[in-house]
Amino acid sequence: MHSPFSLDYYNEIKIELVNNEVFKKVKDYSKNKSDLNAYYNVGKLLSEANNQYGDGVIKEYSKRLTKELGKGYNTTSLKRMRQFYQIVEKGATLWHQLSWSHYRILLVFDDVNIINYYSTITKIQNLSVRKLEEKIKNNEYERLDNTTKEKLISKTENSIEDFIKNLILIKNSYSYKEVSEKLLKQLILENLDNFLKELGDGFTYIKNEYKIKLGDRYNYIDLLLYNIKYNCYVVVELKITELKAEHIGQISKYMNYIDKNIKRIDHDKTIGIIIVKKNNQFVMEYCSDNRIFRVTYILN
Numbered sequence: 459m460h461s462p463f464s465l466d467y468y469n470e471i472k473i474e475l476v477n478n479e480v481f482k483k484v485k486d487y488s489k490n491k492s493d494l495n496a497y498y499n500v501g502k503l504l505s506e507a508n509n510q511y512g513d514g515v516i517k518e519y520s521k522r523l524t525k526e527l528g529k530g531y532n533t534t535s536l537k538r539m540r541q542f543y544q545i546v547e548k549g550a551t552l553w554h555q556l557s558w559s560h561y562r563i564l565l566v567f568d569d570v571n572i573i574n575y576y577s578t579i580t581k582i583q584n585l586s587v588r589k590l591e592e593k594i595k596n597n598e599y600e601r602l603d604n605t606t607k608e609k610l611i612s613k614t615e616n617s618i619e620d621f622i623k624n625l626i627l628i629k630n631s632y633s634y635k636e637v638s639e640k641l642l643k644q645l646i647l648e649n650l651d652n653f654l655k656e657l658g659d660g661f662t663y664i665k666n667e668y669k670i671k672l673g674d675r676y677n678y679i680d681l682l683l684y685n686i687k688y689n690c691y692v693v694v695e696l697k698i699t700e701l702k703a704e705h706i707g708q709i710s711k712y713m714n715y716i717d718k719n720i721k722r723i724d725h726d727k728t729i730g731i732i733i734v735k736k737n738n739q740f741v742m743e744y745c746s747d748n749r750i751f752r753v754t755y756i757l758n
Contacts, residue, residue: 467507468519474499475527491554494542494561498552501543504536516540541565550574553581560587563594571611575599582659596758601625617688622731622751626656630757637757639696643680645757646696657731657753660687670715679712690726691716694733701738701752709750 478496507515516536523531542561546552550564550573560580564573576599580590599607601623608614629649634641646653647666654661661683668679681694693712697705709730716728730750737754 467503467510467515468522471500471503471519472523472526474503475523475531479527490557493558494552494554494556497539497558498543498546500536501539501541504540505543508540538562538565545570545573551577553577555581555584557587560585560590563587563590571607572599575602575610583655596627598623622658622753623656624754626653626733626753626755627758628653628656628755634757637698639680639698642696642698642755646681654683657683660685661692662686664691670712670719672711672715677712682716685729688726689724691721691728693728693730695730697732697734699734700736701732701734701741703741705732705734706741706750710747713749 474496478492504516504519507519517533520531520533520536523536542565545565549570556577560577564576567573567576576590576594579585579593579598583589585593602610603624628642628645629652630645631648632645634645637645643666650663654663662685664682664684666681668682670677670679679693680696683692683694684690685692693709693716695705695709695712709732713728713730721728727749731753732750733753733755735755737752
């Protein structure tokens with residue numbers, strides 16, 4: 459039976475896919491780049507063929523490719539390639555450090571800005587497919603504030619506060635309904651890597667219950683961190699209540715102590731993060747300064 463579709467696009471698509479299969483077998487170390495380039499090119503051809511011949515062309519090409527090349531080229535796969543080309547054309551960054559499996563997960567999003575966030579984080583943190591899925595499941599992008607999102611879109615330089623999320627997820631290994639500050643700290647320390655990643659980029663752990671002397675009394679900082687990317691100490695205080703004005707005063711003293719006694723001249727000024735159960739915008743507006751950040755948490 460004579461096909462109503464031109465074979466010009468089909469033959470080009472077949473050549474791209476065959477060459478990619480050969481390349482992957484010979485040069486496995488760079489198969490990600492080969493995959494992504496091939497699927498981008500195929501997606502472009504499919505988009506053009508679809509515009510000229512209509513939706514039925516993908517189904518027809520899928521039948522031919524499956525018959526001639528074997529499994530892996532069903533209509534769903536070809537539509538993904540077309541979608542991949544379209545999102546790159548809309549502005550999605552093509553990172554060859556990511557695999558096709560990474561990008562297939564990202565194709566659930568229509569928003570190029572969301573795709574760019576997750577693809578860039580995947581590249582920077584060398585995330586596996588499973589780790590990328592976890593970030594998406596935990597709505598990491600959605601928990602960034604609007605200012606940070608606008609900076610990402612405009613590619614404006616970010617500062618440390620941009621990636622401190624409004625809401626962080628603390629792993630609740632024991633399914634507690636309510637926790638004390640001591641128990642909250644225990645949950646954090648038991649899943650420390652996850653907690654640091656929840657806070658943002660570049661955070662490293664120094665010590666918990668960090669001992670400092672104010673006057674003739676000893677005080678203990680809940681968590682002392684350091685941010686490698688932004689070259690500053692980070693004082694973290696844990697509160698299981700609503701944010702209160704006295705929390706601001708307490709963490710300010712701790713930050714000033716670190717700046718005066720621990721910070722070197724080449725370090726940036728210490729910042730403070732108060733992790734609370736409930737926000738109080740009034741306190742943040744009238745009692746805070748721009749080095750102190752409020753973060754709410756939920757047990758997850």
